[in-house]
Amino acid sequence: MNSISSFLSEATNFIWGPPLLVLLLGGGFFLLVYSRFLPFRYLRHAINVLRGKYDDPNDPGDISHFQALSGALAATIGMGNISGVALAIAAGGPGAMFWMWVSAFLGMATKYFTCTLAVQFRGKDSRGEIQGGPMYVIREALGKKWMPLAVFFCVAGFFGATPVFQTNQMVAVFKNVILLPAGVEDSFVVNLSIGIVIASLVATVILGGIKRIGNVASKLVPFMVVLFVLSVLLIMLGNLGEVVPSFLFILEDAFSAKAVLGGAVGAIIVEGAKRAAFSNEAGIGMAPMMHGAAKTKEPVREGLVAMLGPAIDTIIVCTMTGLCILITGVWNSGESDGIVMTAKAFEVGLPLFGPYVLMLCVMVFAITTIFGLAYYGQKCLSFLIGAKYGKYFYYWYIMLVIVGSVASLTDVVNLVFVAYGLMSVPTMISTVILAPKVMQATKTYFEEVYKP
Numbered sequence: 001m002n003s004i005s006s007f008l009s010e011a012t013n014f015i016w017g018p019p020l021l022v023l024l025l026g027g028g029f030f031l032l033v034y035s036r037f038l039p040f041r042y043l044r045h046a047i048n049v050l051r052g053k054y055d056d057p058n059d060p061g062d063i064s065h066f067q068a069l070s071g072a073l074a075a076t077i078g079m080g081n082i083s084g085v086a087l088a089i090a091a092g093g094p095g096a097m098f099w100m101w102v103s104a105f106l107g108m109a110t111k112y113f114t115c116t117l118a119v120q121f122r123g124k125d126s127r128g129e130i131q132g133g134p135m136y137v138i139r140e141a142l143g144k145k146w147m148p149l150a151v152f153f154c155v156a157g158f159f160g161a162t163p164v165f166q167t168n169q170m171v172a173v174f175k176n177v178i179l180l181p182a183g184v185e186d187s188f189v190v191n192l193s194i195g196i197v198i199a200s201l202v203a204t205v206i207l208g209g210i211k212r213i214g215n216v217a218s219k220l221v222p223f224m225v226v227l228f229v230l231s232v233l234l235i236m237l238g239n240l241g242e243v244v245p246s247f248l249f250i251l252e253d254a255f256s257a258k259a260v261l262g263g264a265v266g267a268i269i270v271e272g273a274k275r276a277a278f279s280n281e282a283g284i285g286m287a288p289m290m291h292g293a294a295k296t297k298e299p300v301r302e303g304l305v306a307m308l309g310p311a312i313d314t315i316i317v318c319t320m321t322g323l324c325i326l327i328t329g330v331w332n333s334g335e336s337d338g339i340v341m342t343a344k345a346f347e348v349g350l351p352l353f354g355p356y357v358l359m360l361c362v363m364v365f366a367i368t369t370i371f372g373l374a375y376y377g378q379k380c381l382s383f384l385i386g387a388k389y390g391k392y393f394y395y396w397y398i399m400l401v402i403v404g405s406v407a408s409l410t411d412v413v414n415l416v417f418v419a420y421g422l423m424s425v426p427t428m429i430s431t432v433i434l435a436p437k438v439m440q441a442t443k444t445y446f447e448e449v450y451k452p
Contacts, residue, residue: 005411024103024428031106032106039109039112039303046305049301049305055295056295056297059296060122063294068291073309081317081321082365085321094254095255096254098250104282105315114287115292115306116302116303117434119294120137123136127387135380135383161377162415163202164412170194174194177359192406194405228317228365235350236324239327246323250322282310283424284424291306300445325345327349374394377393
């Protein structure tokens, strides 16, 4: 078991080296400049599209713009925003938050390009049904000679679309908030029992397919985001004197890193970029699979909607989590488990009911993430072995939910990082190559279709 842990740790460090950071952050910067910030000038239009102003039930696709964004957010607003932020601060110091912001801002441009492409170059699966995602973009836009890249993405996606981290942290927060204070002894059986209950809930939703996932996500995600943000705002109001110093501390630590990792600022950038990728997955390639299912004839509209994802996911929700941890002072407590650290922050900030609010948010965020990831994994397997066999991924996935309840947190996190890093390679390469196609579609849309 130690050899597996060692391998995953070394693989994570190797994959998330300078080349991948250049591809993700450098690629995002290139797309931001190449677009001349044009998508950012139409945020109001993006919100109108999200509100359903341009919805047409006769357009090709399976779900609305709002359901597509909710489904994508369901798969990203989860433990990466709560536990992941805490782990980033524990591993890289408060300065890692700044580099999460940078990654998210660049990620907005990346999401615009990747999700516009997902609709622009939708393909058909073996059943003849319209599908979107990096593998179809590569096949339809780049041709057969690039197919190994599409296959590589799907193989990595099969392992990247795993519920083990979400399940692991759901079990942890439930035990720490409910069971352990009640005197229940921590044990393998307790973890397994919770895992089986979670697996049953997951099976009920994901076996209903993308439409059921979209419906559930569109109802749960907005409510939970509002509840979480309001809870953190209450903590901030109770510690107003610490808010501005916390922001300044993040900026100072981002560049000085005096007390973290021996002053290795580069390591903090890596930590921030990894956690941002885990949080909003811009450039990884999962969200385009969800956005590719949107009902629309205009790829640019879905790109604009997708662009809102990193802003909501990382810039708003992750910042709220980070500030909560910093202003309550629990970030330097020595706690290495992200969800336990965040629970302590809520306990300090909202003594009577904080941990219970966090537990509710965590449970809903995590379970909706599990729903979204199941859809991504099924699409990857369907591309590899055929759509009629893709449904078998769900049974593998339900088993992984149970595995996650008893797995090691470190191994789980490293496995996800390895898979995400590998998925980003074909996603970003194809996106940069096809960027002129997106800009051509963007120019046509805003000159000929868009009406303020």
